[in-house]
Amino acid sequence: MADANVRIPAETRDRLAEVAAAEHLSLRAYLARLADTLLTPAERAERAEQARQRLAAWNGYSPDATDTQQLDAELDRRLAQAGGQ
Numbered sequence: 001m002a003d004a005n006v007r008i009p010a011e012t013r014d015r016l017a018e019v020a021a022a023e024h025l026s027l028r029a030y031l032a033r034l035a036d037t038l039l040t041p042a043e044r045a046e047r048a049e050q051a052r053q054r055l056a057a058w059n060g061y062s063p064d065a066t067d068t069q070q071l072d073a074e075l076d077r078r079l080a081q082a083g084g085q
Contacts, residue, residue, distance in 0.1 A: 013027075016030065016031070
């Protein structure tokens, strides 16, 4: 496997190294494991689409863009209300 150099701030490198050491991993092993657990934007979009399809197949729920916007607005309203209490 070829190595790569990644330029990051020293504070970030030190923090990642500390987290890796706490898990008994080298920084290299920790970053490799971290990368394996993350999804790319394309993978996230694909999973979201699969979830929408499964939900529609399971119970017929298939919101359009307007429904989604209204639900998002309602969620934002409720979060703002809960945050203000």
